[in-house]
Amino acid sequence: MFEIASVSALEILDSRSRPTLQVTVTLADGTTADAGVPSGASTGTREAVELRDGDTDRYGGLGVRTARDHVDGEISAALQGRSWSSLADVDEALRALDGTPAKARLGANSIIGTSMALARALAVSARTPLYASLPGVGRSPRLPVPCFNVLNGGVHAPNPLDFQEFMISPLGAPSLAEAVRAGAEVYAALRRRLADGGHTTGLGDEGGFAPDLAEPTDVLRLIVDAITDAGYTPGTDGVAIALDPASSEFQQADGTYSVNGRPYSSDDMIALYTQLVDDFPVWSIEDGLSESDRAGWQRLTAALGERIQLVGDDIFCTNPAIIREAIGDGIGNAALIKVNQIGTVTETLAAMRVCHEAGYAQMVSHRSGETPDTFIADLAVATGCGQIKTGAPARGERVAKYNRLIRIEAETGLPYGLR
Numbered sequence: 323m324f325e326i327a328s329v330s331a332l333e334i335l336d337s338r339s340r341p342t343l344q345v346t347v348t349l350a351d352g353t354t355a356d357a358g359v360p361s362g363a364s365t366g367t368r369e370a371v372e373l374r375d376g377d378t379d380r381y382g383g384l385g386v387r388t389a390r391d392h393v394d395g396e397i398s399a400a401l402q403g404r405s406w407s408s409l410a411d412v413d414e415a416l417r418a419l420d421g422t423p424a425k426a427r428l429g430a431n432s433i434i435g436t437s438m439a440l441a442r443a444l445a446v447s448a449r450t451p452l453y454a455s456l457p458g459v460g461r462s463p464r465l466p467v468p469c470f471n472v473l474n475g476g477v478h479a480p481n482p483l484d485f486q487e488f489m490i491s492p493l494g495a496p497s498l499a500e501a502v503r504a505g506a507e508v509y510a511a512l513r514r515r516l517a518d519g520g521h522t523t524g525l526g527d528e529g530g531f532a533p534d535l536a537e538p539t540d541v542l543r544l545i546v547d548a549i550t551d552a553g554y555t556p557g558t559d560g561v562a563i564a565l566d567p568a569s570s571e572f573q574q575a576d577g578t579y580s581v582n583g584r585p586y587s588s589d590d591m592i593a594l595y596t597q598l599v600d601d602f603p604v605w606s607i608e609d610g611l612s613e614s615d616r617a618g619w620q621r622l623t624a625a626l627g628e629r630i631q632l633v634g635d636d637i638f639c640t641n642p643a644i645i646r647e648a649i650g651d652g653i654g655n656a657a658l659i660k661v662n663q664i665g666t667v668t669e670t671l672a673a674m675r676v677c678h679e680a681g682y683a684q685m686v687s688h689r690s691g692e693t694p695d696t697f698i699a700d701l702a703v704a705t706g707c708g709q710i711k712t713g714a715p716a717r718g719e720r721v722a723k724y725n726r727l728i729r730i731e732a733e734t735g736l737p738y739g740l741r
Contacts, residue, residue, distance in 0.1 A: 324444065325350035326401045326412075329436055331393035333386050336361055336691035337719040338527055341386045344693070345393055345435030353447040357438035358693030359431045360662050363477045363527065364486060364568045366613050366636030368644065370665035371422075373429025389429040396428065397436055409441050410457075413668035430665035437666045438697050452700035453730060456667070459675040461706030465498040465731050465738040466686065467491055468724060469564050469606075469711040470505040472512055472548075473533070473541055474526025476568050478690055482536040484581050486568035487528070488545060489711060491605065494560040498731045498738045502724050504554055504561055506715040512548035519544075527690040529714030536582045538565075542602045557603040564606035564711075565598075570636045573612040588618030592625050599630055608633035608658060608685075619653045631656045633685055640664040642672045649680045656683035659707070661698065674705050683740075685709035692719040696726035703730055708740040 327348045336342040336358075346356040361372060373392075375385035400419050406412050416436060420428040445455035453463060469491045475483025490508050495501035512531065513523050521533035535541055545563055546556045554561045569591070572580050579586040586594065588611060598604050607626070611618040613636035623632055635658040638645045642664075645657055657677050661670045677684045684707040686698050692713070702710040710727070713720035730736065 323405045323407060324447070325405055326440070329393055329398040329401055331390040331432065331435060333390050334358070334693070336693055337717065338363070338691045340384050340691055341381050342691060342693065343386055343389055343393070343431050343435045345432070345439045347436065347439040347443045349443050349447055351447055353443050355439050355443035355446050357435050357442060357697060358695035359435040359438075360660070360689035360693070361431070361691035362660070362662070362689040363691065364571055366570070366639045366663070368613070368639045368641065369424075369663045370430030371424045371426040372431045372662070373426070386431060389432040392428045392432045393436060397432060409437070409444060410668045412440055413437050413666040416666060425665045430662060434662045434665050434667075437668070438661065438695075441667050442697070451730070452697070453703040456701060456704035457671055459671055459705045460678045463703050463736055464706040464708055465727060465736050466702040466708050466710040467493060467738075467740055468498070468501055468505060468727070469685065469709065470509065470715050471528045471530040471711065471713050472509050472545065474528055474530035475532070476571050478528055479526030479530075479532035481532050481534050482582070483538070483541065484536075484567070484572045485538050485541070485565060486571065487566035487608075488530070488541050489564040489566065490545065490549065491562045491564050492554075492560070493558045493562050493605065493740070494555070496738075498727050501738070502715065502728060504552070507552040508548050508554065508561060509715050511551040512545060515544055515548050515551065525714070525716070528688070529717040529720045538581070538598070539601075542598065542604075546602060558605055562603045562605040564608070565604060566608040566635070568609050570609065570612040570614075573615070577615070588615055588621065592618070592622050595622070596625060599626065604630065606631035606633060606656070609635045609637070613637040616651065616653065620651060623652055623654055627655050631683060633658050635687075640670055640673045642669065642676045645673055645676050645682075649676070649682060654682070656685060659684050659686045660689060661701070662689065670701070671705070674707060683707070683709065685711060688712040688720070688723065694719050694722040696723050699723045699726040699730070703727070703736065
């Protein structure tokens with residue numbers, strides 16, 4: 323049993339210079355811990371609601387003082403002055419206090435910030451690392467394979483590239499530290515390739531390069547060359563490629579998709595992905611079709627589900643009930659996991675448990691708007707999911723997570739890899 327002495331919040335800035343929350347929880351034993359709340363740009367329609375002020379005189383309406391006040395007021399008052407048995411107990415009380423299906427009244431940003439800060443405070447109070455304190459989901463702790471976002475498009479970069487994320491995954495690395503080294507070396511080689519080709523080496527929201535390229539195959543060729551330049555083998559025995567087209571963002575009103583100005587039906591997109599998998603060392607595709615294209619997702623899974631990983635993000639929204647339904651419908655074979663997408667740590671763990679029991683892989687993920695908070699690194703280790711993406715091996719808010727994983731590896735010697 324534990325008691326909460328206080329809960330408070332600050333309006334701080336995220337990595338895109340937009341406001342977000344930092345929530346601090348103090349336990350009755352004097353333990354204090356805080357959490358920075360992530361925020362997404364490419365969001366699913368069924369995500370938990372991020373509460374923004376809408377006051378155009380401040381931050382263009384993106385302020386979070388209302389959510390801050392909910393933490394300082396209703397949430398703090400509801401959590402003080404009684405004993406709690408677990409993080410799950412508190413998370414359930416937060417959901418009941420909000421009283422809406424999508425946490426729209428108090429805001430998912432206020433609730434997840436409180437949940438994350440409390441999870442960390444409980445770990446500190448118990449004198450255990452966060453990864454050892456979080457409840458498991460049926461697998462032993464494991465260091466995850468990092469998926470580095472090395473080239474940005476879509477809503478994450480001001481370029482004409484429709485596909486949102488091009489990632490590299492050092493699947494053949496023998497350890498987490500060596501995987502990070504591979505990611506950094508390929509990233510540096512890609513920068514040289516881009517500069518030598520006369521392209522800009524400016525960065526997108528998640529630290530990947532944002533050159534003025536529009537054709538996905540041109541990007542893939544550059545990445546394969548960069549992998550080779552860095553001394554690695556392109557493919558699952560060395561450094562493979564993962565894609566997040568984020569196709570909901572370029573689906574048109576008539577249901578078709580537009581890639582580099584060309585119209586594609588769902589079946590055309592499936593044919594395009596099949597060709598990319600045939601021609602390049604692509605091992606994982608996230609959100610290959612939009613969240614509304616369920617029939618297309620089923621055909622995509624039938625076509626490629628035995629060959630590669632197909633990750634659902636917008637179509638799953640880290641929601642246990644939605645994931646369970648999608649699994650029953652034969653959609654995808656893996657889920658992206660974002661804590662703020664569902665709004666409590668307990669529900670995040672429940673979503674991962676549903677995936678584990680169904681044999682679906684899980685990839686823990688950052689958001690485009692991040693802070694230096696490293697919660698998701700510990701989450702990936704605690705759940706043994708084997709995969710994490712948190713941006714490029716560049717920018718402080720991204721490398722903080724990778725550096726946390728390096729430290730965990732050095733301190734524990736836990737196993738590393740997908741399985």
